[in-house]
Structure formats: C-alpha cells, structure tokens
Amino acid sequence: MRSFQHINVFTLEEAVSVLKDSGGKAQVIAGGTDIIGVLKEQILPDYPEILLNIKAIPDLDYIKKDHEGLRIGPLAKLAGLAKSPAVREKYGALAQAARSVGSPQIRNMATIGGNLCQETRCWYYRYPHSIGGRLLCLRKGSGSCLAVNGDNRYHALFDARRCFAACPSDVAVALLLLGAEINILGIGGKRTVYLQDFFHPLGNALEPGEIIGGIHIPTPPVGAKQQFLKFTLRKPIDFAVVSAAALIVLDGGICTEARIALGAVAPGPRRFPEAENFLKGKRLETNVLEKAAGIALEGAKPLSKNGYKIEIAKTLISRALSACLENESFNH
Amino acid sequence: MNKENRFIGKKVPRKDAADLVRGKAQFIDDLKIPGMLHAKILRSPHAHARIKKIDTTRAKELPGVEAVLTYEDTPVWRAGLPSHIGVLSNTVRYVGDAAALVAAVSDVVAREALELIEVEYEILPAVYDVLEALEEDAPQLYEQFPGNRFPLACPWMGPESLQGIFMGDVAKGFAESDIIAEGSCSYENLPNPLPLEPPGVIACWEGPEDLTVWASAQSPYFLKITLHYAMGRINVRSIASHCGGSFGTKVLLWQLAFYAAALAQATRQPVKMYYTKTEHFAAYTLRLGSRFRGKVGIKKDGRVMAVEGDWLINTGYCSDAAQGMVAVGCGELQLMVRCLNWEIKPQLVCTNRNASKMVRGYGGQELEAAFIPVLNMALEKGNIDPLDFFRENFVKPGDGYYWRDGNWWVSRGIDYGKAMDRGAEVFGWKEKWKGWLRPTAVDGSLRIGVGIGVHGNADVGEDVSEAYVRLEPDSTVVIHSCLSEHGTGQRSSLCKMVAEVLKLPIERISVAPPDSLVNPYEFGPVGSRGTYAIGSAVIRAAEDARRRLLERSATVLNVSADDLDTEDGMIFIKGKGGGKSGKKIRWKDGLGFDRTCLGHGYFEPDFSISNFLMVFVEVGVDTKTGKIDLRRVVAATDVGKIIDSQSLKNQLHGCLGSAGLDSAIFEESVFDPKLGRFLNPNMLDYKWRTFMELPQFDTVILETPMDTHSFQSVGVGEIVNAPTPPAVLMAVSNAIGVRLADYPLTPDKILRALGKA
C-alpha cells in the first residue's frame, strides 16, 4: 500500500475533530475488510493521507436492549450480531443478514458501521489500478456510468438515474426492514437519520467530518415474524445478487402489518409500500404472496443484462414472506 | 509383478506432508535471495496501441529504484510459437500488456515508480471476437501473421504435427447416415485456472551467459530448455520451489523469467517477479476460446459416419501452446468418437486480450465442450442414450487414431466399457436417465437432471524423461528426476516405485531437489505422463542401479549376479534371503567402502496407450431463480494399478476446480468489449466452489493391468476436467427441458431459457 499516516483515536469526539482538521484527507478504518482492499487496489483517484483507527475507542461494540428497542455500537462485529441472543430473539432478520456476509473470518473483523459505509461492488468502480489504470466514472466524479452500456448483470433495477451501482450491504436491508435509525456525529453535533435516508445515489448521508455514532432499532411490533434471504451464486463469500427481507404481523390469520425490503436492486435498500399495503387485511395464501411480489417489482427498470434479477427478487419476496409464515424460530 | 506390493497402492504419507502442514514448505514467495530486488510492471490501459514516447526519467530518480526498462533497452529475447513475443515491445496488444518494467528495493517503491512513468500512446483499433478478427478489414495484431491467423505447425511435436482431422470420405459418410445434426456452440467464457499461488520467478545472473532462476515451476527442466533457446542459447540453471498449484499454467513461465532476468541484468542483482492475484487474473493464463460449427452424421444404432466442421480457436494476443493444443485436441476427439470420415478444420486466431495457454488439459476440453452439444443434437434426434453411445464409441484396443505427431497409432490400451458400466451402476444412470430433455424428477420449482461426459488422452506416454537412481553405501537411495511438487504427490509416488524395485523401506528413499543442475532432462509432469513416462524412467533407473549393485556384489560373493537379490539394504543369494542361514552382505560391502552406484533410466514417447475418465453429474435447477445446484458427481476411471489412492482421489475431485466443471455453472472471465477489459479480476466476482457447495462425490477406480511398466499403471490427473462442462450442459438441459449451449449457465441464462427474463 502507498503510505499514509495512521492515527488512533480514543473517543468519537476526537475522531470527529481529526476528520475535521484533516480537510477531507482522513479516512476512518474500523474492521478494515473493505477499505484495505480499496487502498491496495487504488481504485479511487484520491488516496487518504491519514487512516483514522476508531477501533481503539472503548465500548463501541455494544449490542444493548433497552425499553425502546436495540442499540448497536458502530464497532459491533457481524459475527457478534449473528450470534447475539438479543438480536436473534427479536431482530432475527438482522442476525440472518449479518450471518450471510462474507466468510467467518470476515465476520470476525467487519463491523456494522463499516458494513453500512462500504464502497459499492460495481465492477467498473472497483476496477484495479494495476491493470491499465483505474476506470473513472460518474460515481468518482468524472465521466458517465460505465455499466449502462456495459455488463450490468449485478446493477440496480430501481431509483438509479446516473449511477447504476447497487448497494451491497445485506445488513442495511435488515435494518431498513426493522425501521432502524442511524445516529451521526459531526462537527456540528449529533443528528439522526432513518436508514432509508442514509443511502444516497452516489454514496451516503455522511458529510465530511461525520461518523456513525450508533444504530437504534425500535422494538418490532408484537407478534412480528421476519425473514432475511439472500440470492447468491455461492452460499458464503458472495455479495447479494438480490437480497430480500420481510416482516409480517398476523391477527387471526389476517395480515395486519407487512414490510418488504430488497437489497442490491437500488442505490440503497428499498421498501415496497404498494406491495406491503396489498398484503394488509388479507389472508396470506401463496397466490397473494406472489401477487405482492409482482406488485413490488412493477416499477423495476432493468438495464440490458439485469432483467433476470426481477424474477429472482419476486421469488425471494414470496419465499421470505412464506418463511415468515412457516418459520417459528424468529417468532416471539 | 504378481507378488504383493509393499508400497504401491498402499497408504504412505507424502514425503512433504509434514512440511506442508507445519508451514515449512518453501514456496517461491518464501525464498529470500540476498540482495534481491522486487519487480513491477507498468501495464497498458489500451487494448492495442503503439508507444510513441515513453519517459522514465522521474521514475529512475525515485530513491530505491534500481532500474526502469522499456522496449528501447531490453535484451533481444524471443518466445512464442512461432517466436513472436519479446521482453517488451513498442506495441501493446491487450489491456495489461507490459509497457515498462521496474526493479526497486521494495514492492512499494516499485509501485510508486510506475506512477512516475509517462507514456504517450497512439491508440490502434482492437479486435476481440474470433470471427471479427478473421474479417478482411480487421485490425491486425502482427505483421507476420496476416489475417490474425497463427500457423498451426507445432515443430517440437515433429515435422508432421497434427493440424486438423482429415480422413475418409465425409460426403459418403453423410450420405450413409440416418441422422444428421448441424449446429454451432461456443466455449468462450475463458475460465481462469487460478491456482491459489500466483506465478513467480527470481532471476540471478552468475555470469554474462549464466542465469539461475528459481521458479514456482511445474516443469523446471522444461523452463531451462525454453529459456536456453529463447535467450540466445545461454546456460540456465532452473530450480523449482514448492509449486502452489499449476494445472499446466506454471510450465510456460518464460515471460516472468524474461522480465526478472532483464531487470537482473540491468541491475546486476537478483530480481523477483511475483505477480499479484490481480495480475494473475488479468495478465496471465486463460483457457482457449473455442467455437465449433459443423455437422455430425450417425446411424440409428449410434455408429458415427461422418464429422465435419470448423473449429475456431481464440488464443488472445499470444500463442505458445495453442498449436500443440490444437494437435492434441484433434487427437482426443478421435479417442472419444470412433469414426472413419472426418474433416475438422481448425483456425488459430489472435485477438487483443490476455493470452490463453494450456489449462489442466491440452485442447480436448475446449474442442469437446463446443463439439459435444452439436453431437448431442444428433443423439437427441435418434433418441440414443449417451451412455450407450460413448460405450460404443470410445477408443478400443486395436482402434487407430492420428495423434499429435501426425502419425497413425494403434491402441494397445484396454476396453474401458467395464469402468463405464461400473460408473453407471454407482450413479444409477439407468434409473435416472429419462431421455433427452426430460427431467429425472420434478419437485415444485426444483427440477433434477442428469448428464454424462467422457474423455481420454494418449499423452500418458508423451515426450522424454530421464532419471538417475543413486545407491548410497548406507543403503539409502536418492532419485534424480527433475520433478517439482505441484500437488499431485508424484515425487512421493516415485519413491514408492523405487522402494518396490529395490525392496527398501520408503524412509530410505529421497528425491533430489528439483534443480536442473543436479538432475537429467525431464519434460515434466504434464499430460498425465507422471505415472507412465516419468515412472518408467525412474523404474528403469532403479533397475539399472540394482543390476549394477548386484554385479559388483557378485564379485565380492563370488557368485553370478543372476543368483543375487537385495532386500532392506542387504544382498543375498536368491532363495536364501528369508532364512538366517544364507550369507548376507550390506550394500557397502558390495559396493565397496563409501562408494555409490548410479543407475540411468529413460523413457521415449509412446502414444499407443490412452487414459480415460467418464463423469456422471446430477443437477438440481431452481426454475424460480435459475440457480443450479450440483448434487452429485461420479467419476469413473481405470488406471491399471493404483499407486497412491489418496493422491488419485484428490486428483479426481479436482474436476470441480481449475476451470473445469464450474466453467459450465459459474466460472467465467467477464469481458467488456467496449473497454477491452476483464471486469472480474478478483476472487469475489470470479466464482469458485466453496466448502458449502460440495456435491456428493463418488469415485469408481478400476485396476485392469496396462502394458506400461512393471506396475502396469497410467496417470489420469490431466483429464479430469475435460468431460465435465458438456456433462453439466446435458444435465441442465434435461432438467429444464430446453436445449442449452451457452457456457456458463448462470441464472440469467436459465431464466431466459425458461421465458422468465
């Protein structure tokens, strides 16, 4: 790797202060599973002068239940989330999503904050500098999206306009499903954004000098059943081709609440209100689930090579909903 | 050799086993040569361009940089077939082609220097598609190869090397056919063999004409010879490290050696050229691109009457192996399909992408993966069970074929029908085969299908091997065979053979380091030739050493050498060895005090024996996602005699790796023709099979003695991949009831075939 200065910080406030003083030349490193690869391959034209290690900050890896729900520190590791009884008990989709990421070693290193802030997996964006030079594109601030007229088999079906990179985070899909909020710390103090507002078409809501301070998930509705599913070519290792999460509440066999979220189909994880509304008030027979999946995907705008993701997304939605009906392990 | 063997076929730990599990085995990246510099390559951003100007001034000024080389100051060494690639050129021919070389005190400094080199390119038009490359107005890669066609001659295989399959009367054959199928198929997803260890070479000049290379080489002696001729007949000493996987890709290491040696010459220091995994992906070795268009005529009973077609082969920007692969591929097709009327016309084409070379196999997989789907159309029309077809059509003893040297060879092998039947039985083929395009079972959205593939190769006895076996006075033995360990356990298998010949505990036998200075000529463990060819040379060397030992002992004991035998390091008169009464002497008593004894063995090429593998695969296809689940694989073979069961089974399992079976499921190098770049040069986007996707895997290994050497055995490692891609295609087609011929069968293609995308 090209050289950088390495700074350990011991409080989040200190981290914010260093970020501010660096004038955009510092980058945060947490688990390192994404950024080290990004730096080694030199995929970005800018290279940080400072790597700011926040792992030295004590007690930021908490997973805490409280009366409002669950609080998760930005340094909570994915392996910990997948194993945590508190997460598995009421936030099963999050445990499943965390467990679906990478390999055991990756999950021992990667943090939830890092998972939300990771760079996209778009293979044009990630093209390695060592083989003829990095590729520039709209997301890097120069040129247009190369996927539009290229091989876009993994790219976005929804909400993309100028950059068609899809959000790679599985954890984000579960967090969206569960209505999570992200607490952000910055120079001006703290602010909170809902997860659906965290991801932007070309990145995320963090302004320069800001950092994720924590994540809060409200207690799911009583009786909610939830399921996260991920479609990949291999079971471990892979990023999602499509991921889906569903949550339903039934009352006497009638659906009173339904949430559907998809990952890897848009610049951020995405909810589908029309499909959710369609389910409410209905008995969830197979044909109803399939209909809802169809409604969800109605607005999809496939590119030349990613149309197949529509069928997969529909299948995952139906299967995630079915699993909610069948799977008792995440009931409470 | 009917006597019970002590070592052959017995479970004996590999000689290097403890080193491997302790992390002590020395791979190329573990070697440190004093004063060693690190090399890096500036790689072209353009698929085809001429270097107008290149300025290395700033790079040379960077502290720690010892040399920066461009085409203007590299030595005139040339390789390729026919020779067409120098160290560097003023023309770059693929994205990633080398434009400049740097040697520096560290990897980091070398990389930094690359950023300081300024190159002005004149961009030239590029061509990637094999048919487009053949068009009249196509961009031309090389002046000397008009039409982007490489000549097919492969001089090292002989003056008449096989350049297609031409025999009989094709028109007559088709006229006599009941069923004729015509079509085309491409196997052009260019899977990457990708051994875990990237390739590496360290070069050090001992004198102006004396070069030493350490390399992650599969065939160290072959590397010596290659470099000797390519670099102006210099003297080369080639030493192999432990090789972290090769699958054929670390035989032709001349290019890395060129880079390292040129920098070592410029700096007068040892230089290490070790690729990153990214370079390994994007600037090293892929399978050949293969496209077949033609027709097949058969009788109702499955006899093949005529085969005709064009075989287009895309070898990327360079060829050094492709001509040989065309020759062997054409030979291998004849082993699989008995037919008297042939007209297969290959064309070998260069395009502006990274080079194709040999990959676990030597042309047959590429040809058959594209040919078999066309053949299958004929079998489908005739409703012929492919097992019956292959059983009837695979080469039988007494059948003939044109092999790579252009000569007609008659098979001295065995009938593999028994192995096919046993494989079918273990797999349950009869119960599972429901006919063409018919699933074996359907369960909701899951559809099960089965397929079959077969392959054989008569290269088990290719090329020359030499070996020495040295008997030491302390009753230990050193084998001199220039063989590196690249995963097959062959060095240990040779110890077993020698232990058997000399009736000596295997602990007393070792193999000299794979160093061309201390070992005789060895072509290398390629083409499954390790067991028969290399084995024969070593066995003969051991027998020769044994004969000399007994002759010398005979004078000491005052008997005829014919009356003597040796076991466990003792020499005695035959028939009296077991008893206490017989007179015994130690080796050193027979050899003379502190004397050694050297036996010499050799092997000359023999293409009259083939090996064989049939695979049966069962897949499940989820018709709602298009995902293929490989459920079961049965690999059936007959090896004559098992030398080492663990190594053999490991090799058969290998069909799931190294650009094999999964090139039909998810392995592909994704290419963007607008950019001329591969998009997935990393181990996430390039898909490989993990521990979570292992099918049930059964092996059927028969032991019908072969007329090879005293252990009557043949190797099988090279051929395990070739039968698998078309077998998967067949299985998936049967599962979903739609004929598919588009490798790899990723979910998008399955869903499209089902009308869902």
Next chain:
Amino acid sequence: MSEHPVTLVVNNRRYDLEVGGRPGDLQPTHTLSYTLRETLGLTGTKIGCDKGECGACTVLLEGEPVLSCLILTVECHGKKITTIEGLEDPQTGKLDPIQQSFIDSGAFQCGFCTPGMIMSVKALFAGNPSPTGQEIREALSGHYCRCMSHYHVLEAVAGSVPKAGGTDE
C-alpha cells in the same frame, strides 16, 4: 504521528516493533501478513489474494480466525497472535492433532491453502469441541482450494474432532 513501539505476542513469543521509516521498521501500511512473513520470518502464513478473498492468510487474533492481509500491524498492539508455526509443541515438535490428521488423510495437494485451513479448524475446535459436519464446512467456507482437496480436508477435520464418538467419513 508519534507511534510508540508495537508489541505483538506471536506464538507466545513477544516482539517489540519500532514504528518508523528505517529498513526493518514497522510502517503504518504494513499488514499483519506482511509483518509475520517479512519482518518476523514466519512464512507459514501464505498470501493468496492479499485482499481477504481466499483465506490463505488466516491466523488467530486473540483466538479468533481473521484475515491477516486485511489487518494493519499497528492496530495489533498488545494482541496475541497464533500462526501455523505456533501449533506444534515447541519443545517436542509434536504436531497438533489437526496437523497430524491432515497428514493421515492426505488433505492437501499443492498445500498452499493448508496452513490457513488448519488455523480455521483450530479456532473452530477451541470454541466447539464437537462440531457437526455443517459447522465444519461453514468454518472452512472462506478457504479457497483450487486443487479441490475439500473432501480429504473434511475427512481430516472429522478425524481430529476433539470430542466425538466417531467420524462421519
């Protein structure tokens, strides 16, 4: 910058590494795999992809399997690290039962992936002395082996499970 020396405990031996720019010094850019191999000479840890995608460089950090190519050494101050060299008995040289089982089962071909796999198995057994076949496969799911020695590896792991009635070969 003022980095203090970084202390690592590797295979129960303590190393104090000066951070700086002199040859041999630890630099902030050094990954743990680099330090182990190039500075400490522990070349048993192999680097396959150098980007966390192949598992070859797996070592134990405080007992947990991690990818040493994605970890900065400066961030390991005070940490306990175990590499393949640390598995055998330092006095007698006796191999760890997992290592011995890999030998007995012939659980390798080229062997480049072997040390990393053994480290993952070591961590698995430490946390779960009687894993199921599924748990074993999951523990190994991040390891790439192109030779396809997987079946023999599974046999080797099953054969060295610390608390098991029998293996499921």
